[in-house]
Amino acid sequence: MSLKLGDTFPNLSMKTTWGNLNLYDYLGESWGILFSHPADYTPVCTTELGAAAKYAPEFKDLNTKLIGLSIDPIADHEGWIKDIQEYNKLSGDFPFPLISDDRTIATQLGMLDPDERDSTGMPLTARAVFVIGPDHKLKLSLLYPATTGRNFDEIIRVIKSLQLTAHHKVATPQNWKSGDKCMVVPSLTDEQAEKRFAKGFEKASLPSGKGYIRLTPDPSQS
Template structure:
């Protein structure tokens, strides 16, 4: 399977999970989805990550995002691991963990990188929009846990830039100034879209307050 590229349709699949069989596109419905892979159950970094995902359930829900995890261990191991996660991270895992024991999803999403490990999945994240398109990806080695503030920041940026003709600059977080797209040149349209005004640092670099705030 070739590497998934931005704009590709996220492959559909049916796979067992900690909450029963998941028919992926049907399960996703009209929501955004964050699908993230884990090298194995009962691993320390993954335990902290799944606990953090559960702790942020309200933040994901507020953004209309469904998180779903993947590990190549079977359901019974997932259930045991969830008990450990809830105990050690003081939370309640309330999202599915795919039991990808036959590597179906790992192959579809190119999660086995043989030069890193012949068996364990890399630590990848796929941001998938309601049209089932892959909008962003992040891939870390097994040794590096994800920054969940960054995951939420990416979602905020994708959702904002889908609804307004802006882009988000370096280190942007929700509420910061944004950049007006260079393709937008009509002064009347700019004034209409950005009534708070804007600052032209350069003709191609125009900053404006975040329009949905």
């Protein structure tokens, strides 16, 4: 299965550290991030899961639920979580479930890394990231090799951008952060933009004479 942006994400039946879950029921009306890691009890994954747990309150503030996945049994997940908490100095209950996959989900979603294999020669899961909207559609996908850990600051940043642009007629430029100026989308005329953006917009003067770069203050900021 090859998922494209805008496709409806499958309603997965999942065996997890929180029991058997249905993806749509788990997400409810929230945004969701399903992310995979190659294997339990591995060093880079331990830092990533720790980072995701530390960011859990911020994801909650963004109405976004997390769920992890690897091809490991529940017992290994549960034991590894203790290592994650110890290494990353975390306390309390682990804030999101981990899926135990028999490669069914990983194969279905194209998450397997052909260059990383277990002791039996079977491929491991890559570091995939799927962002799912409240409408259950795929909003963003990232695929990292097993050797490269993810940047959770960037994942937070893109969630904020996705949520902003879902509700306002703007796009976010390179390195945008919440509160920075945004770009008015080309589909709006100047007259429409003047009506929509109370704080107005500024137009860049370019050699072409075309007024396609229009900046407006972040419309989500009061």
